Amino acid sequence: MAIQQVRQFPNDPTTMIPLSAYVFVSAVLFMTGLIGVLVRRNFIIVLMSVEIMLNAANINLVAFSHYLDSLAGQLAALFIIAIAAGEAAVGLAIIIVVFRGKMATNVDEINILKW
Amino acid sequence: MMTFDLNLSSSDLLLLMPEIFLTLWLCVVLCLDFSLKRITHQQLAYLSIGGLGMTGLMLVGFDVSGITGALFKNMFVLDHLALFFKILIVLATALVLFISIDYVRDFRFFRGEYYCMVVMSAIGMMFMASSNDLLSVFVTLEFSTFGFYVLVAYLRDDMRSSEAGLKFFILGVFAAGLLAYGISLVYGETGTLIFSEMAGNPGSYGLAIGFILIFAALGFKIGAVPFHSWIPDTYQGAPTPVTAFLSIAPKGAALAILIRMFYVALATFKPMWVILFVIASIVSMTYGNVVAIAQKNIKRLLAYSGIAQIGNVMIGLAAGTKQGSDAIMFYLLTYLFANLGAFAVIIAVGQFIKSDEIEDYNGLNRRSPFLAASMLLFLLSLAGVPPLAGFIGKLYLFVAAMEQELYTLLIVGLVNIVISMYYYLIVVKKMYINEPTDPTPIVASTPIKVAVCVGIVGTLVLGIYPGPFIDWAVNATLMFSNIVGPVAAIPISSPGG
């Protein structure tokens, strides 16, 4: 239902949600992710925070794509999702390796090397 | 009306030939590894090197015969710049494979896959060198980097390696997040992802933030301060051939992107980003060199020296002229030989004494004069001592900066030469002046000797007769000749304007 509505009145100023609203949401999410990366100690959650950052980028891309009438943004979002999937696989594999060796997933406990 | 067209002619495919060929070759090698039980990892290595060699020849052929072009709405360009960097990357990869052979012998399993991952990363970086839009940048960058995530953590039994891989990965994906967000902002501001279409766009905060984020992400790749924190740990923890690979190839590819991005997309904002690069360059050089002094591990030392070298490279970007980019490219070439050579020596020594501590290099000259002498050459080239390649590279960079009257940068750069001399000489001192605790001779294996010899020849030839190579770099960047001259004076437009 909603889809049809949007399609029929895409640029109606009354129902149009301003672009800045999406930008706002994405910026908030991006910062959330950023802070998550910086403060969380658990690697898996750090990874999740990165996912949030990527999602924030996706919202932006899709929103711009919509407002600029260009498909490139959506394609970009699509590729970002694909890349994120691959990275998550590799990343989790690495975490497993580390866990096996060290039984820890915390940043602070990984300290053979000097930070 | 929107049109979708895909008319790839065979001549267009030709442009993609090197990458396609290498990918297919990679698959063949992979299949051989899986299917033939008796194939040794050395054979796989030489196969991969063979493939890289053919790719390299192909690239050289393209470069000589001027086969260039752009595909996919300018998203993939194969110009001389891209060819230069591709050749650089292929060369680096081949050398890395040479120095890996000895190292991989000690792996307990997945020897063949190691070469695949290396070559795969190389393919990613080759694409990076050609990518002309932000999305390609993102994809190819991640493509090449994920190979490194795996490679860095390849020594599964070695906690340091896993830990290095983890740190590298975390910071890598973090950079990816920044990059993605930056791309999105730039896209919003310009409506396009392709560099050449962005040129001339009026400035805005969104664009600025976007590009700063992208710069930060690429800064992670090249290891510029303040995005350098992964470098020392990763360099130290990773398998040494991987460290060698990391120390040159991704930097080259990322610099190709940086050059394209700043020279093409952002040419109008030169006054702004020049300041950015001047600061980054000064900080990187100084930080890298000063911290390197205190290092006890040779890989960490080279890591910090790498940070400083990137600072040097950014002098060229700060100049922001064609001469600057020429200097960067030539410098990378010199850096390739010196750095890979140095790592080859580290591997040879490390394989023998099972240590990378600088202390253990005491009296290397007595244990292996060849390795010590070549290490000496490489370190001095990194320090920038004539008649070695590094000197010409640095001089070229300084000349480029001088032409743009960046005196502060120049002075800092020159002072840093002296600082860097100090810690390189400390290593030299250990090798030559100190007496060895254990005088057993160190013997390097043939592949490593090959790599070291290539490094020596490259370092000497580039230092003594750099003319053709400089010409090569100069010819590769002919398209930037228009930005030589007075600094572009288009101011950033007012917000919202």
Next chain:
Amino acid sequence: MMWLLFGYFATVSIVAGVLTVSLRNAVHCSLALLTLLLHMAGLFVLLNSEFLAMVQIIVYAGAILILYLFVLMLLSLKTEEQHLHKKYAFMVFGGMFIFVELLIFLLQSPFGGKKGEATPEVILQTDHSHAIGLTMFSDYLLLFEIVGIFLLGAVIGAIVLTKAPTKPENGHSTSTAIS
């Protein structure tokens, strides 16, 4: 109507995001992330990108997140006593400051890039998925292929890192990847 939907999706996304970052238990975090991803798909729908919304749900929520959950379960992490870097806590304030700045700047930005050709009318005519597909296999063909190799590499990488292979020495196969 639009505003309502937008408000809902946006609010829940943000709240879920904050929860992901701040919850103590990793499994709870991943569930919050799931919420975030699902509501994100809703936002995509609002932006006329049904295909993307589907991909978001299938790939992100369905595959990636499940992977996370698997790993979390596998590792059977205990809840941490201290889940935040104490020493990086000040970064939160710094981060907030930067965030406000960023927000102000971003909201001031025009984001008035060049208009493309894919107006809603065009997309209505061709159908969204169709348009996306055509674009992907024309202009983005190369990237698509690259991502293909990328995923192949990711598979190899994950195997190399985690799988304990048959040891050549004794021929015995070690049991599982994860001890």
Next chain:
Amino acid sequence: MGDYALLIILFAPFLGATALVFIPRREELLVRLTAAVSSGIALLASFYIFFAYDTAKGGYQFVQRFSWSDELGIALYLGVDGIGGPLVFASAILLFAGVFVSWHIADRTKEFYIFLLILAAATIGVFMSLDLFFLYFFYEMSVLPMYLLLGMWGSHTKGYLSMTDPEGLKLRDSVGFIFNFGSNSKEYAAMKLTLFLSAGAVVALMGILLIYHFSGLHTFDIVVLREKAHFTGPLATVIWFLIFFGFASIAPIWPLHSWSPVGHAAAPAATSMLHAGVLMKLGHFSIIRVGYEILPETTREWIFVAAILCVFSIIYGGLVSYFAKDTKYVIGYSSSSHMGYIFLGMAALDYISLTGAVIYMFAHALATSMLFAMAGWVYDQTHSRDIPSLGGLVERMPFIAGAFIIGCMASIGMPGTVNFIAEVMIILGSWQKYPFQVVVAVFGIVLTLAYLFKMMRGLFYGQLDPHYAHTSDAKHWVDRMPLLLLIACSIILGIFPGHFLEVVGSTVAPMLERINHVAPLITQNTQGLLH
């Protein structure tokens, strides 16, 4: 030979070094012979250019030019004038002598000769470069082998502070604290030397780059820059000072000298010889080549700085030499002091004094290297450089003692040696302009006399420590030949300086003509406006 003489001189040592790389280290005799042959070839060729230099024609001769990088405007442009020629000759002599002085080095002989040859070749390269880039190239290249030569074959110095000195004079302590703090190990010396010289080099490089950039000619060619480049105002001053202090640090002028005695003291004999003999002259030479040739007006305006600093060099170096107890410190500081004379000769901008300065460079090269060679011999025999603990060595080594005395005489400026001519010329030529400095210089000669004799007495006379009863003289021709060569050169040129003077004069005269008689730039500019 003819036109290719310079190439032969430059590349003979380089090729020798390359050949050495491929000679197995067991073949020590072959290694030594290779070094000797390559340096001998260089010596013969430099002999040729020294005597075949056409004094009537003057200017740069034996010119060879190979384009190197058109992009940057660099060419391998070789040529010698009346200043470079003699210095090339001196370098070749010292290299040849150095090869023989080091004949008995048994530890890593191959490496030693490789580095020695590279060092000498690089030094020679500076003296014949007519391209700023290559000037710097060879200059910097000469620094690094020093590091290794010092570090690997050098010797620890006890330092002149801690040497046998029951009284513990206050002056020495404070002097040492200020100017020579830190360790006395050879590593320290080597590092200090290298860093000082590199720092100097980059300062000079800055100046060179500024010349390159602001000349607007896009070339490093000294000949072209000399003709066409004009620098004015503060820029010229800045460039001049960068060039001056950059190169003066190797010379070394007074406040920048502290690396030099430490380095001398730690270095093996042949290295000290080359170091004190020619490496230090790179500084003076480069200041003349770059500063005097390209920035004549600025030189005229600012060269008095050298005249001021040289006073400190002379006095300080002399005093420290007098109090030092280590043979090599004495010789090292005496070199540092004597460099002041060269600066004085350069500063006066007078035909006689500048000619004297150039001859002094040559003369000092021979004299000091003689002393270093013999101090090295004494050290090799006794493993001590501590003057108070030595003594009476004349009984064991009469030849060395005799040669040492001649070396001292030459260093003092004994008539009959070429040093004498140089000293007289410097003193006479600078009297008009810098009478005070000349008085100081004369005092310096007296001081030189005092400390060299003090050292000589301490080494060779008095009671022979039975500990050193086993020491032996230089008996073999290999050991005597280098010393005799140096002595012979010094005396022959001292007695027949005619050609030498003409060679130097043919270059110095037009150079000074340019410096002293170029119209001030302000008028040039106004003329430009009028036309």
Next chain:
Amino acid sequence: MQEELQFGFPILSFLIFFPFLGALVIWGFKDLDLLKKATLGIAGLELLVSALMLLRFVPETAAMQFSEHASWIPPLGISYHLAVDGVSVLFVGLTAFLTVLLVLYAWDTVTTRQKEFYMSILALEATVMGIFASIDLIVFFVFWELMLIPSYFLIKLWGPGEHRQYAALKYVLYTLLGSVFMLVGFALLSLHHFDVKQVYSFDLLDLMSIPIPLGQQLLIFWFIFLGLAFKAPIVPFHSWLPDALTQGPIPMSVMLAGLKMGTYGFLRFSFPLLPDASRDSTVVGILMVLGLAAIVYGAIVAIIQPDFRRLLVFSSISHLGFVVIGMFALNFQGIQGSLITMINLGFSTAGLFFLAGFMWERLGHTDVRQCSGLAKKMPQLAIYFLIIGMASIGLPGTNGFIGEFLILLGAFQAWWVYGAIAVTGVIFAAAYFLWFYERAIFGPLKDTIPAAIKDLNTREWVIGLALSAMIFWIGIYPSPFLRMMNGSVQALVDRVSPGTTMAQQNMAHLTPDRYRN
């Protein structure tokens, strides 16, 4: 004096370089006997040639003779310029003469490192020849300094004393120190020449042709004075002399005591170049005081010396006082007297040193207290002692009388007080020598004297005879010698005597020919 007479054969160069070459030639000799004969031959030939030169010398003229001129360091105007005139010609002959005697003396007294010894002697001869023959200041200076090397080795290596090394070093250092000042003086002269003529020159003849203001003359005078005074040595600068002469070997003592190079320098350079300074009353006063002090001091110290060689040292200092007095009397008699006295000392003081050497050979010491009644054992030695000693005292009929008489005459002419004080020196001289003679030669034979002691052998006898012959020749028939000097001395007197006007007034005709056009 400023004329130059050429001579077909470069006789002065020959005199300088022939011994050098000789030294090189004998380097190759293995056979010691042959070596000695060769050295004697070289020295003899040198003596012959110098005698020939003396015969060809044109007396009664101030002209520079046997002149040789070649460019050496053109930018500084230094040239290889050799010539002799009346002032220097006799020294050349004296040097050759003494060298022959030295070789004879050394024949079997020098037993160690004989080859080096004869080489050193020949080198010393060559450099001393150079000093007397060169009239370019720098060439002079070169030989002046070069002379140090052989003398250094002679003292150091063959000296009998325990402190010979100390003595050698002291000698060299003192002389070098002085010569630095002298060089400065020369340099100032040349600079002055540059100011006047815009070229540097170190040529005596060129420098004489330029006027120099008095103030500068004084400055230069004192610089040169220091150099010469150290060498001479004039009294407060003499402290190296006792060491060098007593620690060194006899041949060195003979050379140093016999050849008065320092005072020669005054006549050669100071007087002609700096006439105004030389006759300046302060300068003359100081020099006179120093000369008189030397006479008295030397004589008194000599009296109390128990050692004969030390006695000779101080007597030599005392005699040098006479020379100085004579020179600075600034009249014909004074200058001629001091010049002839310098020559005389070459026979008398040098001769006494030879005799001391003979004593040393036989006794191993020269201590007066240890010996007595030598005449009984060695009558020939006693005779020669008497002859040469009388010459040293200045007894009429010996050469010493001629010199001292002329000097005293000059001194009295200048100011009677000078003469009066100087006369005391003669008395003292008689006192110390006769006292010594009485104690050592006469008196009862002491048992410290070995019984087997022999009288002079033929070689020594020849030495003594040669010296005695010269002493009597000059003492009885001095006119050939005085004639040789007359011209030059007259020219010197013309230049410096207080009666003449400023030197520059004569400039026109003093200017040498080659500058006329």
